[in-house]
Amino acid sequence: MLTIFGPNDSSGLLSARRRILKAGCAGLFGIGLPEILRLEAQGGPIDQDPAGQATSEQNAPKLPAKCKSVILLFLFGGPSQLETFDMKPDAPEKIRGPYRPIPSKNPDLRICEHLPLMAGLADTYSVIRTMSHTFNDHSGGAHYLQTGKRWHVPIGGGFAPTPRDWPSMGSIVEYFDQQQLGLTRELPSYMVVPNSLGRLQEDGQYPRPGEHAGWLGQRYNPLTTRIDKKSKDDNPYWRVCSDDELNYRISGLDTRDEIVLDRAQSRQSLLAQLNRQMRKLEQDQQSDLDVFRQRAYALATSNAARNALDIRQESSAIRDRYGRHLFGQSTLMARRLIESGIRFVTVQYDCVDGYSWDSHRNSDDVGKHLLPTFDQACSALLTDLKERGMLDETLVIAMGEMGRTPTANAQWGRDHWSTLFPAVIAGGGVLGGNLIGKSDKDAAYPIERPVSPEDLAATVYHALGIDPEMRVLDFQNRPTPIVDGGRPVLELWG
Numbered sequence: 001m002l003t004i005f006g007p008n009d010s011s012g013l014l015s016a017r018r019r020i021l022k023a024g025c026a027g028l029f030g031i032g033l034p035e036i037l038r039l040e041a042q043g044g045p046i047d048q049d050p051a052g053q054a055t056s057e058q059n060a061p062k063l064p065a066k067c068k069s070v071i072l073l074f075l076f077g078g079p080s081q082l083e084t085f086d087m088k089p090d091a092p093e094k095i096r097g098p099y100r101p102i103p104s105k106n107p108d109l110r111i112c113e114h115l116p117l118m119a120g121l122a123d124t125y126s127v128i129r130t131m132s133h134t135f136n137d138h139s140g141g142a143h144y145l146q147t148g149k150r151w152h153v154p155i156g157g158g159f160a161p162t163p164r165d166w167p168s169m170g171s172i173v174e175y176f177d178q179q180q181l182g183l184t185r186e187l188p189s190y191m192v193v194p195n196s197l198g199r200l201q202e203d204g205q206y207p208r209p210g211e212h213a214g215w216l217g218q219r220y221n222p223l224t225t226r227i228d229k230k231s232k233d234d235n236p237y238w239r240v241c242s243d244d245e246l247n248y249r250i251s252g253l254d255t256r257d258e259i260v261l262d263r264a265q266s267r268q269s270l271l272a273q274l275n276r277q278m279r280k281l282e283q284d285q286q287s288d289l290d291v292f293r294q295r296a297y298a299l300a301t302s303n304a305a306r307n308a309l310d311i312r313q314e315s316s317a318i319r320d321r322y323g324r325h326l327f328g329q330s331t332l333m334a335r336r337l338i339e340s341g342i343r344f345v346t347v348q349y350d351c352v353d354g355y356s357w358d359s360h361r362n363s364d365d366v367g368k369h370l371l372p373t374f375d376q377a378c379s380a381l382l383t384d385l386k387e388r389g390m391l392d393e394t395l396v397i398a399m400g401e402m403g404r405t406p407t408a409n410a411q412w413g414r415d416h417w418s419t420l421f422p423a424v425i426a427g428g429g430v431l432g433g434n435l436i437g438k439s440d441k442d443a444a445y446p447i448e449r450p451v452s453p454e455d456l457a458a459t460v461y462h463a464l465g466i467d468p469e470m471r472v473l474d475f476q477n478r479p480t481p482i483v484d485g486g487r488p489v490l491e492l493w494g
Contacts, residue, residue: 063462063465063466063467064465065463065464065465066395066428066429066462066463066464066465066493067392067393067394067395067427067428067429067463067464068343068393068394068464069338069342069343069344069345069393069394069395070169070170070173070343070344070345070394070395070396070397070428070460070463070464071331071334071335071338071345071346071347071381071394071395071396071397072146072169072170072344072345072346072347072397072398072399073331073347073349073374073377073378073381073396073397073398073399074142074145074146074197074346074347074348074349074399074400074401075349075357075374075398075399075400076138076142076197076208076348076349076350076351076356076357076400076401077138077351077355077356077357077358077359077400077401078138078141078357078358078359078400078401078402078403078404078416078417078418078421079357079366079370079374079400079403079404079421079422080097080359080363080366080403080404080414081129081403081404081420081421081422081439081443082095082096082097082404082406082414082443083097083099083112083114083363083366083367083371083404084111084112084115084371084422085109085110085111085112085127085129085422085424086110086127086129086420086422086439086443087099087100087101087110087111087112087443088110088441088442088443089101089110091441091442091443094407094408095406095407095408095442095443097363097408097414098363098367098412099112099113099114099363099367100112100113101113102115102116102119103119104118104119104120104122105119105120105121105122105123105124105433106122106123106433106435108433108435109122109127109433109435112371114366114367114371114372114375115371115374115375116375117375117376117379117380118375118378118379118424120379121379121382121383122432122433123432123433124382124386124391124426124432124433125382125396125424125425125426125430125432125433126424126425126426126430126431126432126433126434126435126436126492127422127423127424127425127434127435127436128422128423128425128436128437128451128456128489129420129422129435129436129437129438129439129446130420130436130437130438130439130446130448130449130450130451131399131403131420131421131422131423131451131452131453131456132418132419132420132421132445132446132450132451132452133150133402133418133419133452133453134418134419135150135151135155135418136155136402136416136417136418136419137155137156137416137418138159138208138351138358138401138402138416139151139153139158139159139160139208139209139210140153140155140209141400141401141402141418142197142208142209142210142401143165143166143208143209143210144210144401144453145210145399145400145401145453145456146168146169146170146210146211146346147165147166147167147168147169147210147214147453147457148166148169148453148454148456148457148458148482148483148484148486149166149453149454149457149483149484150453151165151166151209152164152165152166153209159206159208159209160206160207160208160209161207161208161209161210161212161214162209162214163214163215163475164214164215164475165209165210165212165214165215166214166215167212167213167214167215167216167220167472167482168190168210168211168212168213168214168222168346169344169457169460169461170189170190170191170192170211170222170344170345170346171190171212171213171214171216171220171221171222172216172220172461172466172472172482173189173190173343173344173464173466174188174189174190174213174220174222174344175213175216175220175472176466177189177343178219178220185341186302186304186305186341187302187304187305187308187337187340187341187342188222188223188342189342189343189344190220190222190223190342190343190344190345191222191223191224191225191337191342191344191345191346192211192222192223192224192225192345192346192348193224193225193248193330193333193334193337193345193346193347193348194225194226194227194248194326194329194330194333194347194348195224195225195226195227195348195350196211196224196348197210197211197348197350198350198351199226199350200229200236200350200352201350201351201352201353201354202232202354203232211224211346211348214475215474215475216472222346223250225248225249225250225309225333226248226249226250227241227245227246227247227248227249227326227330228245229352230245233353234352235352235353235356235369236325236326236352237325237326237327237349237350237352237356237369237373238325238369238373239325240324240325241324241325241326241329243311243312246311246326246329248309248310248311248333250305250309304340304341305340307340308336308337308339308340308342309333309336311329311332311333311336313336314332314336318332318380318384319332321376321380321383321384322376322377322380322381322384323373323376323377323380325373325377327347327349327373327374327377328373328376328377328380330347331347331377331378331380331381332377332380332381332384333347334347334381335381335384335385335390338390338394339388339390343464349374356370357370357400358416359404359413359414360409360411360413360414360415361411361413362411362412362413363408363412363413363414374398378396378398378424381396382396382426382427385427391426391427392427392428392429393427393428394427394428395425395426395427395428395430395460395463395464396424396425396426396427396428397423397424397425397456397460398423398424399421399422399423399424400421401418402416402417402418402421403417403418403419403420403421403422403443404416404417404421405417406442406443406444407442417444419444419445419446420439420443420444420445420446423451423456425492428463429463429493430492430493431492431493431494434491434492434494436449436451436489436491436492437449437450437451449491451489452486453486454483454484454485454486454487455486455487455488455489456486456489457482457483457486458483458486458487458488459486459488459489459492461482461483461488462488462490463488466482468481468482468483468486468487468488469481469482469483470482
């Protein structure tokens, strides 16, 4: 389901958001990002002349892009560094864990025995071994890693998205593309598959922050597909999914009635459904509706959307390579979406059972389900992109929001540990076989080259040719850098 509207605006910020959009949307309201940047650089207020145009003489900074698009494989819950890409086989048993390293194509990389396919590709990707932050919380960590900004909600103060959240990296990409291209494109620049983060856990009671546009405005939220599970206890990430399940439904304007983009449906039927949706929402917020009507109409009538969202168009061999589980097929869907022109796709590996990558209980699921599904899907994506000539123009990132405690608990699980965890980076000209940063003997803390979420966000923007110091208007109408203090990890490119 493509969710057009984002989180409910329950904090009274809607009027402020509208003022921001009025000031910030080029082609729609008269003042664009370059003018905001010029005026901010001059230290003056953002004013408009009677015709609605800002005045300034400077040009907005631009960078050469290293890639066209980004695929983020977000492993929510926190994969253990000690069971993946920073193993310590010489440490005491209580630290080193139950799994052993195996040889890889990078002789310096100690990689887990449950990642044999990634081991065979270790010369094609880099590993940042020293991702680190101090927000030791799932929701806060999810926000931090997807936005590059520490969450404004303190640990224990909430878990759900708010209108004051920082915009995700994908939303920033969507924003800049709308600034340049408006809303005439067939497809958006930013999508999330297979579901919005948190939707499959406990009937969606725990929606998570990070993937949304926050104070930037709802029009920059991702368009999000929807895949249901069979029952409360079902985990489609760990089993074969049927084609009937993998329909990647979309909704034109809300979640009450769905529009299924089936190849057999006629365009007239889709338009009739869309028109019914429009009539239902005539009394909704008109300014938002006008924007989303354009997007929904373009999407629902787009051959590109129908084709991209039809996973059945892929060969059986390719689908088998990725794995018929939900993560594998959604990773394949990400490649299809990038191939169709979407620039930023997040694949959410959600915490369906309340634990998953959050492996407090034991390490059994890590070795039996989590690592094998990730190994299959990520290795297939890297191979597939390379075979199609797309890897050099697509940055691939695989990471969670935290790591796990160096010392196991009594159940042989590991608890929350945000001060050290890995990120796999490939494509976009990134050097293969590069290891960045070094941890201490227990994989607890960085001792060389710590990398913050701010640094990672700056790296992504740098790769896309977006200056990390560029500014947009925040919810208080202030020009705000899209990254606050981060520096690109240039070692990725040598």
